[in-house]
Amino acid sequence: MLKGKKIAVYVTGGIAVYKVSDLVRRLIKAGATVKVAMTKSATEFVTPLTFQILSKHHVYTDTFDEREGDKVSHIHLADWSDLAVVAPATANSLAKMANGLADDFVSTALLATTAPVFIVPAMNQHMLENPATVRNIQTLEDDGRFVMEPDTGFLAEGYTGKGRFPETEKIVETIQEFLLNKEPNLPLKNKKVVITAGGTKERIDPVRYITNDSSGKMGYSLAIAARNLGADVCLISASKTLQTPYGVSLIPVETAQQMHHAVDVEFDTASIVIMSAAVSDYRPEQVLNEKIKKNEQEMILKLVKNKDILATLGSQKKHQFLIGFAAETTNVEEYAKGKLVKKKADMIVANDVSKPHAGFNKDTNEVTIFMVDEEPVELSVNSKQAIAEEILAIALTKMTK
Template sequence: MIGNKHILLGVSGGIAAYKACALTSRLTQLGADVKVVMTDNAQKFVSPLTFQALSRNPVYTDTFDEKDPAKIAHIDLADWADITLLAPATANIIGKVANGIADDMLSTILLATQSQVYIAPAMNVHMYAHPAVMKNMKQLESWGYHFIEPGDGYLACGYVGKGRLEEPESIIAAMEDHQKRHALLAGKKVLISAGPTKETIDPVRFFTNRSTGKMGFALAEAASSMGAEVTLVTGPVSLSLSDSKVKRIDVVTAREMHDVMHEHFASNDIVIKAAAVADYRPKRVHSEKMKKHDGDWYVEMERTTDILQSLAERKTNQFLVGFAAETENPVDYGVKKLKKKGLDAIVINNVAADGAGFGSDTNVVTYVNRDEKMEEVSLASKPDIADRIMTFILRDMKDGEK
């Protein structure tokens, strides 16, 4: 996954810069074309000549040193890179990128590149744990930057703890693993619904359910991390996406969710209906608040359109997945739903089980495909469950193409 790639290696000013020499050598041996960009402080630890000899390419240190008058060097390098790797990444360069500062060759390239960016931090254990550094790393992660966490051990400052630059072999292995994962759904488009819907009674009251959207959001981020182009249609939730590449569309009612899902359905390869959509809505919506009065109050309800069924009726080549949240005989009811609606797969969970269901950070599910092959997924975090579900979907899609 690394061979034949254009890799731009950014080296910032830390003692761990010496490890970047071995990293350059190993990447070159694997067949990558490596170009090195160094900050001023990095040059105080290692000479640019060392990287030039190891990479067999010029080393870039100055934004205004234009080696080819026909090109703007920092833009040309930003466009050239398939992968950009910061190793070592100091607190300073992480802070610059997170706050849009471009005051040298490396930081300018980082703002201009459209390549995948991997960051391997190296710094004192207390610096690494500082709230500002943590905030900057979290911000970069939300923008799609990938971190290769530092190791624990003896640091140059004399402390022992987390902050040591990972070894070159570990950095390369982490990049290769991510590249393989990112290729799994490359070129595929995925449409996911999440969360509850709200059905208005009057200006102050509505019907809804306990769904928080956590499972659907986890699925969207899992699919995106596998390289898919993801659209997430969500009901009213308090969640935010940590992956900025996911396109989010907010809706409120079952009718709105129906319309948006149908609008995007035809252009997607995988469609996962994880939202808990209202089955009924008030037949009459009052324009004024309903006042208390003696006796009972009855609200007449009407059926909403079954979104999953209506999508199944339009299905051509989409891989369509439903969810079944049940409280009794969940697998039996789930399999009946799978057959009745003509789905490719269904994810079944007992929302009454401990650690599962609405609002929980964990879940327990059973995945069943159209051949009724069942995969039991025991208690795990919803992101982990989402990874397993996407892996099952990918497997079944490949089996269907054989």
């Protein structure tokens, strides 16, 4: 979502300035080109050289420092940017923006900016809650500016309160969601995508269960990819270790039966359903309420079969595009093709989980996509995020035929 975007970061004078260097780095890592402007107060906390090295661009600090004779610097930066980010935004900078004051480079450039403006306030709680600040934030929101909610935490003054600069990852995710909401022509806009993720757990007793090695990373990558295409994403997850992506609705589950119920509830209104979870095929016939004690040399555990969620969905689908996953260790193509037909899926994404760069608990994957009456499509080793984006790109081409 940030790839190729031109982002102007306006840094104003608060203690959180030092955190903005990481924000600039993360924006660049996400594919954006970043230019930085600073108020005089901001340069008291972090030097412009820091941001110049990170951004590889001159840092603007003085309205009258015109380096290019054919450009007016503050107007040029305003016109150049696809997005303006004000971080941290002090109470003073909020007041200037709300009232159209322009007495330095930052306030002048912001007044000339027609691109979306994303504001990250950070200040003492009492300053944040002052009626004047509350009024200024409301004015900015009424003017179409996006003002991010500050975090609650330990403040520079030595006590806990609201006004803390949010974590970098949270800001970047919120920026991406903000830009998504402004994109009118995304291919999955107003479409619902249901995705399952993680390895389900089947309880034996209060401390033991049957599960597998699935981390849920592939499902979460698919959720991010679908969100970035504009979808309303419902992520049904058996994983408890991964952070829920911003803009994604999470339904936590544990067992295969719970996952089946959650998918069934969401299925009718879905346009795409992606079963990427590693669902337990069997569960213990009896779940004990107390821990099993070690008595005998052997213990027999009787298992019963869980309902096949993918096959059930395949028999029920109407308008839905159904994608299943096949994690195999041998005869990958044979099993994947069989699964495609037997379970009436539109696509099966198969991978050999015995390979070193594919499968469970990896950040990379290598898959082959099978579709009815189509040649298999091989996706070579890449990050799970890149693989997720390719899977959805292929699905979209088939859905529009």
